[in-house]
Each structure stands twice: as structure tokens, then as C-alpha cells.
Amino acid sequence: MSRRISALQRIKNFRPGTTLVMLLVVLIWVTPTIGLVVTAFRPQMDSVTSGWWTALFNPGGQHWTFDALKGVFSSTWNIGDSFMSTIAIAVPATILPITFAAFAAYGFTFLEFRGREVWFSVIIGLMIIPMQAVIVAVLKGFIALDKFLYTLPFNKTGWLHLAGEYPAAWIVHSAFAMPLAVYILRNYMMTLPSALIEAARIDGASHFRIFRSLVIPMSVPALASFAIFQFLWVWNDYFVAFLFAGRHPVMTYKILSMLGQHGEGWQIVMAGCLVSMLVPLTVFFSLQRYFVRGLTAGSVK
Amino acid sequence: MTQGTTFLDILPSLSAVIIGPLVTFAFYALLNGLVNLFPRKIAKSLRPYVFIGPVLALVIGMLLLPTIQTVTYSFQTSAPTAQDPNHMNWVGFQNFGKLFADPNFILTLRNNIEWVAIVPLVTVILGIMIATLTDRMGPVRERIAKSIIFMPMAISFVAASSIWRLTFSWNPGELQVGLLNALVQAFGGKPIPWIQVENFSINNLLLMVVVVWANAGFAMTLLSAAIKAVPDETIEAASIDGANGFQTFFRVVLPQIRVTAVSVFITVLISTMKIFDVVWGMTGGDFHTNVLGVDFFREYFVFQNIGKASAVVVMLMVAIIPIMIYQIRTYRKQEELR
Numbered sequence: 140m141s142r143r144i145s146a147l148q149r150i151k152n153f154r155p156g157t158t159l160v161m162l163l164v165v166l167i168w169v170t171p172t173i174g175l176v177v178t179a180f181r182p183q184m185d186s187v188t189s190g191w192w193t194a195l196f197n198p199g200g201q202h203w204t205f206d207a208l209k210g211v212f213s214s215t216w217n218i219g220d221s222f223m224s225t226i227a228i229a230v231p232a233t234i235l236p237i238t239f240a241a242f243a244a245y246g247f248t249f250l251e252f253r254g255r256e257v258w259f260s261v262i263i264g265l266m267i268i269p270m271q272a273v274i275v276a277v278l279k280g281f282i283a284l285d286k287f288l289y290t291l292p293f294n295k296t297g298w299l300h301l302a303g304e305y306p307a308a309w310i311v312h313s314a315f316a317m318p319l320a321v322y323i324l325r326n327y328m329m330t331l332p333s334a335l336i337e338a339a340r341i342d343g344a345s346h347f348r349i350f351r352s353l354v355i356p357m358s359v360p361a362l363a364s365f366a367i368f369q370f371l372w373v374w375n376d377y378f379v380a381f382l383f384a385g386r387h388p389v390m391t392y393k394i395l396s397m398l399g400q401h402g403e404g405w406q407i408v409m410a411g412c413l414v415s416m417l418v419p420l421t422v423f424f425s426l427q428r429y430f431v432r433g434l435t436a437g438s439v440k
Numbered sequence: 441m442t443q444g445t446t447f448l449d450i451l452p453s454l455s456a457v458i459i460g461p462l463v464t465f466a467f468y469a470l471l472n473g474l475v476n477l478f479p480r481k482i483a484k485s486l487r488p489y490v491f492i493g494p495v496l497a498l499v500i501g502m503l504l505l506p507t508i509q510t511v512t513y514s515f516q517t518s519a520p521t522a523q524d525p526n527h528m529n530w531v532g533f534q535n536f537g538k539l540f541a542d543p544n545f546i547l548t549l550r551n552n553i554e555w556v557a558i559v560p561l562v563t564v565i566l567g568i569m570i571a572t573l574t575d576r577m578g579p580v581r582e583r584i585a586k587s588i589i590f591m592p593m594a595i596s597f598v599a600a601s602s603i604w605r606l607t608f609s610w611n612p613g614e615l616q617v618g619l620l621n622a623l624v625q626a627f628g629g630k631p632i633p634w635i636q637v638e639n640f641s642i643n644n645l646l647l648m649v650v651v652v653w654a655n656a657g658f659a660m661t662l663l664s665a666a667i668k669a670v671p672d673e674t675i676e677a678a679s680i681d682g683a684n685g686f687q688t689f690f691r692v693v694l695p696q697i698r699v700t701a702v703s704v705f706i707t708v709l710i711s712t713m714k715i716f717d718v719v720w721g722m723t724g725g726d727f728h729t730n731v732l733g734v735d736f737f738r739e740y741f742v743f744q745n746i747g748k749a750s751a752v753v754v755m756l757m758v759a760i761i762p763i764m765i766y767q768i769r770t771y772r773k774q775e776e777l778r
Contacts, residue, residue: 154576161573163582165588172591174619178606190617191606195545231460237496238464246491258492265503267764269714271736271753275513275746276506279526281549312500317495347472351465375596377717390596395721398602405606405617412599420545423594427587431661 145153178409179207186316186404207410216393216407216413224387225415227305228380232312233370237362239313240320245350247321248328249336259325266318270378273314278382281307308384316369328354363431371419371430390415467493508759513750528746535751548730549755551644555715555731559648559655560708564701566652567659571667572689574660586664590657597654601721604650607633636727643729650718655711659704666700667693706767713760732756 177191181206194201211218230420247259285300293299301307331354339349355362373379377391394415397408423430441471471490489496499593514535516528545661574582592600609618610633616622621631635643670693678688695700716733719725725734732752740749 157573157576158581161570161577161585164570164573165585168592168656169588170619171607171653174606175599175603186617188615190619192619192622230454230457230755234457234460235464238461239498242468243492243495246488250488250491252485252488255488258496261504262495262499264764265499266502267710267760267767268507269733269753269756269760271714271733272510272757273503273506274563275740275750276509277502280506299456310498310502317499317503321495345472346491347469350491364674371594377596377598377720391596394596394598394602398605398721401605401609405609408602409606412595412602415597415599419594419596420591423591424587427590431590 162297175409175412179413180403181406182206183404183406186406201327207406208414210407211393211397211410211414216397217412218390218393218411221388221393222414223389224384225374225389226379227387228308228312228384228389229370229373231305232309232316232373233366235309236313236316236320236369240317240324240365241355241358241362242350243317243321244324244328245354247325247348248331249333249349249354250346259321262318262321266317266322270315274382277311278302281383303384303386305384305387308379311379311383312373315379316372320365320369323365324358324361327358331357332355360429360432363426364432367422367426367430370422374419448504492611502770510551510750510753511757513746514754515747517747518745535747536755538748539751539755544730545735547728548732548735551641551729552643552713552731552759554644555648555712556709558645559651559712563652563655563659563708564663564705566656567704568661568667568697570656570660571664572693575664575667585659586660589660592654593657597650597656597717598721600650600654601718604646604653605635605722608646610634635723638728643723643727647718647722647729650722651712651715654718655708659708662700663697663702666697670696705769706763710760710763713756 162392173195175193178186180203181194182202183193183206185202210216243262247255281302285302288294288299288301289297291299319372330403336349336353339353375391377395380387381387390411394408394411397411401408441688468490471493475486475490477483478486513528515530517530517531517535519527519529521527570585574585577585579724606617607619608621609616610621610631611617614625614631616625616631620634624631634646637643674692674696675688678692683691714733715731716737719729719731719734720737723729724729725738730738732755734751735755738747739745745748
């Protein structure tokens with residue numbers, strides 16, 4: 140906002156009542172998170188014997204330390220490993236579904252064929268399938284597939300298998316992302332100028348060509364906002380990572396284990412949370428605009 | 441289970457950034473090339489499936505068929521035989537009968553109903569309140585307030601549960617490190633193990649606080665966009681006609697943001713029905729805070745009871761399907777208006 144407002148107008152706009160109420164709401168919202176950050180930098184002794192707010196009221200007299208952060212990176216908790224596992228799940232589970240969804244969205248937007256609306260409704264309808272509904276069958280399916288893979292002659296050592304490994308989580312995350320991704324990308328592609336695409340068709344460009352060199356570059360805003368959305372979702376997920384890529388414990392899994400031992404002070408759990416929050420908060424605050432735009436585009440018509 | 445992390449562990453994600461899209465493109469190009477081998481007319485009718493085929497295969501194979509399988513399991517029970525350790529016997533509605541005969545399951549259902557009755561409504565009302573208030577502030581204050589309220593959306597439910605478990609925590613004796621009990625003490629009360637208080641579903645309500653805290657930012661963002669889209673003329677006209685602030689809000693603004701409010705409500709409603717992480721992280725479903733999402737997990741992984749676990753999921757889906765039909769209908773209507 141570069142519009143200049145006169146000083147008088149600014150005073151009139153200040154609205155002390157509204158600001159006071161909002162200040163209260165904001166304080167309630169942010170307090171638990173402040174507790175997290177403060178606790179993560181307190182020594183074990185203090186965090187067992189006093190509330191975190193005492194440190195905040197007396198920051199100078201408080202002993203601040205990196206002990207808890209060192210603790211979560213030590214061989215006991217090894218959150219560094221989990222950080223890598225989380226990256227190894229989250230990045231592919233963001234990129235793969237978006238690529239697939241972009242192709243499907245193009246098909247649903249720019250190609251005419253029988254059953255188009257029916258197939259599209261099927262995909263959108265599947266948005267509502269709860270994660271729990273597919274878990275038993277998909278786990279069983281992966282295990283059955285692995286059994287078959289073990290019988291292959293080149294797979295005597297069993298190096299090639301799916302259950303418990305990263306690709307299993309990528310596939311499940313992709314499937315669950317697909318309905319919303321196709322929906323959002325199709326909505327966006329429908330706003331692209333169809334005259335441009337028709338002109339390219341008349342010039343003899345194939346659909347594949349148009350997709351690659353026209354539609355994808357023009358869809359970058361929608362692709363970006365969905366990517367952020369999906370990345371945050373996958374990064375923060377516990378259920379899928381634990382069930383399908385259990386050989387590689389992710390950070391949410393580690394935090395739950397730490398939570399089981401909070402009797403020895405909350406500083407370890409909070410340090411673990413802090414490490415796990417760094418990436419999503421960075422992504423969120425640096426790309427907030429795209430994120431909000433994507434959210435808005437998806438729902439407000 | 442844990443081995444040391446090597447460079448090999450991040451290799452998949454690094455390669456996925458570069459190779460992933462390339463391989464995917466090559467895969468689609470291959471499909472496209474295969475279709476080109478057909479005579480023109482057939483190729484033309486096959487072409488759409490080059491674009492939508494892989495996604496259809498994925499959602500049918502990973503979502504639709506497994507769901508049908510789960511419905512089938514809900515009418516069966518494990519009966520392992522020597523030849524087939526995975527053998528299942530048909531038992532009709534027995535799994536459902538067992539569930540409804542179990543007072544604990546009835547309690548789980550009651551909890552779910554409480555969640556569904558409270559969380560979406562409170563989230564939407566809070567979202568409208570915050571959106572209205574921030575809209576009346578200066579741009580800088582608006583941005584700061586919105587960022588802070590939106591922030592919990594960026595962190596995991598597991599981290600959110602941890603944060604709030606500390607806030608609600610209780611220690612025997614006078615010394616309290618949890619903020620809630622410290623406040624209770626400051627006002628002269630006696631510290632309580634809040635998460636274990638089943639009277640008036642107080643512990644359920646506290647778990648709901650976590651979810652509302654996490655979801656309010658989502659509601660606020662969408663509703664704020666809707667409120668900003670309300671034309672100024674309609675509000676000016678109302679004030680010229682002598683309407684006060686409340687009348688203007690309820691008669692002019694609210695009707696114009698209704699569609700958005702309903703869509704936020706439904707999105708939160710669906711996610712509330714499926715709620716798992718928060719309950720799992722806060723109580724594990726103990727102290728009578730169990731919900732369907734957690735109950736499924738326990739039946740399947742703790743009690744290894746596929747039939748009953750599936751029956752729990754089917755109950756969940758029976759509740760969700762009417763909402764799903766409503767959502768698809770709304771979507772269709774929007775399409776027609778376009």
C-alpha cells in the first residue's frame with residue numbers, strides 16, 4: 140500500500156477499541172508458541188522447577204542454553220536423521236503429484252471427450268475419502284506386491300521392496316493430493332485465454348507441445364501455490380509417514396516419542412518441535428502471498 | 441530400525457527435484473507416442489486418456505478400490521487357515537452389532553458428535569470476527585495480526601499438540617509449569633489435571649481448543665477475502681438508510697459472505713470428522729476422549745481386528761457421504777454459473 144494517508148486520517152483510522160480486542164486475540168494465539176521457544180532454550184533444571192514465563196519476566200537473571208537443542212541432535216534422539224527423512228519424503232511427494240495433476244487438469248480443460256464430466260466428478264468426489272478408509276487395503280497391497288518382488292531372481296536379497304520405504308509414502312501422498320490438485324489446477328487453467336490455445340492448435344501445435352510450452356508456463360502461480368500447500372501438508376504429516384515409510388522415522392514421529400518422556404522436562408520436546416517448525420515457518424513467511432492466494436482461489440468464487 | 445543418515449538418504453529428494461518431472465514428462469511422452477502409432481481417428485479418441493489416464497489409474501487404484509475393499513472387510517472377520525493366513529469369513533453385520541453393543545464405542549460416537557457440533561461452528565464464527573476486526577485496522581497492524589493467527593497452520597498437529605500439552609500440563613503439588621494451571625493458581629484456584637477431567641467433556645473441549653487454534657487462520661483468510669469483496673456501496677447504502685453497525689453486518693455483509701462461510705464450515709467439518717493427530721498426540725484416545733479416527737487406529741494396530749476396524753471406518757464414511765454429495769452439488773452449481 141503506497142497510498143499516502145494524512146496524519147489526521149491515520150488517527151481516525153487507529154480505532155483503539157478494535158486494536159485492543161485484536162491485541163488480546165493475537166496474544167492468546169501467540170502465547171503457547173512463545174512458551175515453546177522459551178522452553179527450548181532453558182536448562183533442564185529450570186524447566187522442571189519453574190514455568191517458562193518466569194524466564195520471560197526475568198530474561199537477564201535466566202540461564203539460557205543450547206543444551207536441549209544439542210540434546211535433540213545427539214545420538215539419543217538423532218533428529219538430524221529425521222530431518223533428512225522428512226525432506227526425502229516431502230520433496231518428491233510435492234513434485235510428483237503436481238506434475239501428474241497438471242497433465243490431468245490440461246486434459247479436463249482443453250480436450251473434448253465423452254465422459255469428461257463423469258471422470259472429473261469421480262476424481263473430485265474422491266476428495267472426501269478419509270485416509271483411514273484406504274489404509275488396510277493399501278498396506279496389504281504393498282505387502283503382497285513385496286512378496287511377489289521377493290520371488291524375482293535379481294531380488295534375492297530383497298533390496299527391491301515398497302512397504303516401509305520412501306516411494307510407498309510418495310505414492311500414498313500423491314493419491315491423496317490428486318483430487319484437490321486436479322480441481323485447483325483445472326479451475327486455474329479454465330481462466331487462461333482459450334483463444335491463445337486455439338490459435339496454437341490451428342498453427343498445428345500438438346496438445347503435448349501446447350501443454351509444455353504454453354499452459355505450464357502460464358500456470359506457474361497456481362502450480363506454486365499448490366506446491367506450497369502440499370509441501371506443508373506432507374512435511375507436517377505423521378500418519379502416512381509412520382504407516383508407509385516407517386523404516387525412516389520422520390520428525391513428527393520423533394516428537395511423539397520425545398513427548399512420552401516429558402517428565403524429565405519439556406525442553407527436549409520443545410527443542411524438537413522448534414527444529415521441525417523451522418522449514419515450514421520459513422516457507423510460510425517467505426511465500427505467504429502465494430499460499431494465501433492459492434487458498435483464496437480454491438474456495439472463494 | 442534407525443541407521444545413520446548418509447548422503448544416500450537425501451538423494452531421493454534431490455533427484456526427485458530434477459529427475460522427477462523429467463521422468464514424468466518422458467513417461468507421458470511415451471504414452472503420447474504410443475497413441476500416435478494408432479490410426480488418426482482412434483488416436484484422437486485415445487489422446488485424452490494420455491493426459492488423464494495415469495491420474496485416473498492412481499486415484500482408482502489407491503483410493504476407490506481400497507475403499508471398496510474396506511467396506512467388504514467390515515462385513516468379514518479374520519479366520520486364518522493353514523493355507524491362507526489372511527482368510528476372511530463373511531459375518532454380515534456382526535462387526536457393527538459388536539460396536540454398538542460396546543458402551544465405549546457409543547462414547548466415541550458421542551465425542552465425534554461433540555467435535556462436529558462445536559469445532560466447525562466456532563472456527564467459522566471466530567474466522568468472521570477476526571476477519572471483520574482486522575479489516576477495520578491499518579494495513580500494517582492487519583498484516584501482523586493475520587500472520588500471527590495464521591502461523592499455527594504452518595506447523596504440524598503433532599507440534600501443536602506438544603505446545604498445548606505443555607500449556608495444559610499438571611504436576612502434583614504446588615509447583616506448576618503449565619500456563620493454564622498457573623493462571624488457575626493466580627486466581628486462587630487449585631491446579632487440576634485438565635486433560636483427565638471427563639466432567640462436562642472438559643478434556644474434549646480442551647482438545648478442540650487446539651484444533652480451533654490451528655484452523656482459525658484458514659477460516660480468517662478465506663472470510664477476510666470475502667469481506668473485502670463486499671462492495672462499499674452496499675454498506676454505505678445501509679448506513680444512509682440508518683442501519684447501525686450490527687444491522688449492517690447481519691443484513692448486508694453476512695448474506696454476501698454466506699457462500700464462503702458455508703464452504704469454510706464444510707471444509708472444517710470434514711477435517712473434524714476425520715480428526716486423528718491431535719487426539720492421538722494429546723491423550724491417545726484415553727480419558728474418554730476417543731474419536732472414530734483414533735478408534736480405527738487402535739482396532740487395527742493394537743487389537744489387529746481388521747473387520748471391526750473397517751466397520752469403524754464405514755461408520756465414518758456413512759457420516760461423510762451426505763456432505764460429499766452436497767459439496768459436489770455445490771461445485772456443479774458453480775460450474776453452471778460460469
